[in-house]
Amino acid sequence: MCRARGATVDLKMPAWMPGYYQLLDYAKNVQNFRAVGAAGKELGWEKISSNAWRVENPKTPITVNYDVVATKAFVAQPWLDSTRGYVAPAGVFLYVSGYIHEPVTVEVKPWSGWNKVATGLEPVAGRKNVYRARDFDILFDSPILTGNLDDLKPFTVRGVPHYFTAYKPGQFDGDSLMNDLKKIVQQGVDVIGDVPYTHYTFLAIGPGRGGIEHLNSSTIGFSGEALSKAGERQRTLCFIAHEYFHHFNVKRIRPIALGPFDYDRENRTNMLWVSEGLTVYYEYMLVRRAGLMSGQDLLQHFQSDIAAYENKTGHLYQSLAQSSYETWSEGPFGRTGDTVNKTISYYQKGPAVGLLLDMAIRHSTGNRKTLDDVMRTVYRTYYREKQRGFTDLEFRKVCESVAGADLSELFDYVYTVKEPDYAKYLAYGGLGIEAGEKTWKLYPLQEVDELQGKIRKDWMRE
Secondary structure, X not given: OOOOOOOEEEEEOOOOEOOEOOOOOHHHHEEEEEEEOHHHOEOXXXXXXXXXXXXXXXXXXXXXXEEEOOEEEEOOEEEEOOOEEEEOHHHOOOEEOOOOOOOEEEEOOOOOOOOEEEEOOEEOOOOOOEEEEOOHHHHHOOOEEEEOOXXXXXXXXXXXXXXXXXXXXXXXXXXXXXXXXXXXXXXXXHHHOOOOOOOEEEEEOOOOOOEEEOOOEEEEOOOHHHXXXXXXXXXXXXXXXXXXXXXOXXXXXXXOOOOOOXXXXXXXXXXXXXXXXXXXXXXXXXXXXXXXXXXXXXXXXXXXXXXXXXXXXXXXXXXXXXXXXXXXXXXXXXXXXXXXXXXXXXXXXXXXXXXXXXXXXXXXXXXXXXXXXXXXXXHHHHHHHOOOOEOHHHHHHXXXXXXXXXXXXXXXXXXXXXXXXXXXXXXXXXXXXXXXXXXXXXXXXXXXXXXXXXXXXXXXXX
């Protein structure tokens, strides 16, 4: 419990949710705000900004009541109806300004006809549906799902349990899905060499699109009905792998701008090409390394991303870093509907640059080092040791240190609109590329030297 000392207390609601880089103005959904002190005495209050309420401070405990309109079924918005409740915490909970680092306890009171509450929050021993968080940053990063939910059979990796709780998941082989997810999680853990949580929960909030990563959970739109189709199953596994790997890459391996957060405004960074683009790269790699995707499918994913980027006029105007910075106003996929589109998506160019960067590191080190070594080094140095995010320059220095080489040309592909030399870098791994009018094709070269063959075999898991 915080002890504010002034004549008034300012209560605030975040304007956005970590993991979803758009201002959502959650406070507009707050209605019937009321504050009372001891013995139920009404306290005076006023709205002082779009997301803040100033309440009279009687120097005794204050109880605040309010309603939240929750009518949009989406991973970044709270939702409540007769079937389920989904708490996107940034859109539900207020915090006392200046006291965001205070511990917090949340009690969930589900409707009597519902069977379960699921969340990544830590349960309070001996108290049903009561959870705690070290501070409000943790709370805002821990969604809660309640309703008549289905649990799949959990699995462990390095002794740590992983759960999958779903609303209306449909008919499918749950054990088979969990076996696949275990393989993917194992590959993700192998990249970094650490499990930084004590439990992890996949929250499937129902059929639909979208996913958001959290410290020890992820929220996904999900229907198991599509898993019987090979192409849809692979897309679903890649999607879940993406959200899972984010607990490393963005939650812990993070640009310095992304934490501590300023919940009142945009938290802009040039580095979402690392946080999102390289996570796309790793979603493909984890699924391939888990044996759930063929080598040809792997190439197909990258050539699709390259084609999507190269076929947009935006690649002539906007750099990858600019795309990262402008996502708050333009969206993660850039603007659409322009007569001459001048934006790109870091989801498309990001993994392509990740591929070229991995090939450059493998080539310069004789395949002794890879992009995995970059991710491990950044995780260890900045998350574990320095306990902070990294700057643009620091990330580049780690890449060049691991490669033992200057990578100026590759970083030109990030900070300028210079055309990537795909052929040069792909050839390091024994791969070729062929540009068509609208499609781009990646393929294994017929004649390769020993190093090229070694890189290709290792990278493609041939």
